[in-house]
Amino acid sequence: MIDTKWIGHELPASVLPIERSRLQFFAKAIGETDPVYTDADAARRAGYRDIPAPPTFLFAAELDSGVLDRLLADLGIPLAKLLHGEQGFTYHRPACVGDTITVRSKITDIYAKKNGALEFVIKTSRATNQDDELVAEIRSVIVCRNG
Numbered sequence: 001m002i003d004t005k006w007i008g009h010e011l012p013a014s015v016l017p018i019e020r021s022r023l024q025f026f027a028k029a030i031g032e033t034d035p036v037y038t039d040a041d042a043a044r045r046a047g048y049r050d051i052p053a054p055p056t057f058l059f060a061a062e063l064d065s066g067v068l069d070r071l072l073a074d075l076g077i078p079l080a081k082l083l084h085g086e087q088g089f090t091y092h093r094p095a096c097v098g099d100t101i102t103v104r105s106k107i108t109d110i111y112a113k114k115n116g117a118l119e120f121v122i123k124t125s126r127a128t129n130q131d132d133e134l135v136a137e138i139r140s141v142i143v144c145r146n147g
Contacts, residue, residue, distance in 0.1 A: 002075050002119045002144065004110045009043050011123075013067035016058070017038040017132060018099045023051050030054060040095065040097070050097040055089060057138055061103040071107075077144045085141030092134045100130040103138070119144040 018041075027037035032054055035042035043051045062068045072082065095101050109122040125138040 001112065001116060002077070002110050002121060006075060006107045006121075007110055010106045011062070011067050011071060011107075012065070014061040014067050014103045014105075016061035016101045018026065018053055018065060018095050018097055019111070020051060020097045023053055023057065023097060025053050026057055026060075030056070037146060043096075046096055048096055052094040052096050053101075055091070056087070056102060057101065058089070058138060059087065059140075061101060061127070062105065071123075072142075074114065075144075076119075081145045083143035083144040083145060086095070086139070087141070088139045090137040091099075092136060093129075095127070095129065095135050099135075101127050101130075101135060103127045105138075117145070117147050121145065 024038045032038075036046045036048065037043075037051060037054050041139055043049075054097060072079070104124050105123050105125040106123060108124045110120065112119045121142040121144070123140045123142065125140070126134060127136040129135050
């Protein structure tokens with residue numbers, strides 16, 4: 001069982017520079033066809049200052065930094081039992097090429113269902129830019145299959 005002592009635990013901050021080539025690669029990898037996500041001129045015509053990050057891109061911050069790997073190890077969740085339960089984003093402003101995003105996360109709940117066969121870890125995050133402006137709030141649900 002995942003120890004509920006982790007509720008309230010704050011993860012180390014993750015910093016993600018928003019780079020043009022990486023955004024373009026990500027957009028192509030997810031099958032995004034809107035040129036706003038790959039072409040700076042199209043992005044500017046759409047009202048952005050440069051290419052914006054596709055909606056799910058900010059999830060990469062904690063993956064890149066290793067924070068999620070460390071969290072799973074701390075919680076005792078083996079990768080073989082890990083399921084991606086849910087992910088949601090509330091955006092307050094776009095993250096564009098040239099921004100540096102910092103993600104700060106906290107474990108806000110841990111609970112079990114089906115007599116412990118499934119355990120859930122709720123993680124909430126705040127993503128801010130280099131000017132400390134709130135870019136997005138992110139909610140993730142990690143599921144651990146037991147048995």
